Amino acid sequence: MSISAAMVKDLREKTGAGMMDCKTALAENNGDMEAAIDWLRAKGIAKADKKSGRTAAEGLVGVAAAETKAIVVEVNSETDFVARNDAFQALVRDVAQVGLTTDGSLDAVGAATYPGSSKTVVDTIKDAVATIGENMSLRRSAMLTVGEGVVATYIHNQVVEGLGKMGVLVAIESTGDKAALNQFGRQVAMHVAATNPLALNASEIDPAVVEREKAIFSEQARASGKPEAIIEKMVEGRLRKFYEEVVLLSQAFVMNPDLTVEKALKEAEKDFGAPARITGFVRFALGEGIEREQTDFAAEVAAAAGKN
Incomplete structure (x- = not known):
């Protein structure tokens, strides 16, 4: 019909x-x-x-790397219990690996053919939802590439190899020694995990964020009753401090706080045997930005007992 x-x-x-x-x-x-x-x-x-x-804010962040590129993906589940499931871990690992064959965008990773099947990644995750019994989703992905050099990776709170609660990529362009570049890049990735910078350099910070900070600093400075000329200098000083706190290259390097990340990179060039430049970074923390449902446990119990 x-x-x-x-x-x-x-x-x-x-x-x-x-x-x-x-x-x-x-x-x-x-x-x-x-x-x-x-x-x-x-x-x-x-x-x-x-x-x-149903809110899926748990899950795993997965990382996979090849010669001059690396990808980080986040696959969410409803509970941490599922994130500890071998089948779910294999799913996230496979999604990251197949993601390396794409341009790294969310649409491309989702549409890629899942390893060992004829289905897409999105359809495979959908099948896993029915099998495992929880809402799951491929939430985001990002890839960094370099012409020459390395894309170093770091997994924080690693559950198993390549999977954890936070994944970081750091791209370093250089013709230098790959092992030395990877070692330093991993240190920078650990730094990024700890400090969560807003941008690689000052020019990449959203102008709206800068204006908001300037407005706050100006208001604080005017409360001191100082003349406008002094206030302007105070705001400039506080903005410089702001950049030192949120710009990766300007931050005090966690591994050696006497140096900024930029100066530490310069010093490391003698180990690389060539000039080097950090060209980008990505930091995925599991569930960041997801609004989790707030439940009233007492109300749920009462409802289950037929009291509501």
């Missing part, structure tokens, strides 16, 4: 499954709505999509 758009829409609203899945389910079951719902449930599709409203 002919499957109308209205039928597909109705099934989608009832199950939360994707449009193409709904169309296929109806076609497979001759337009029978209840049979189509059962078909989706049997395939795990309705089960997976119904869970998509």
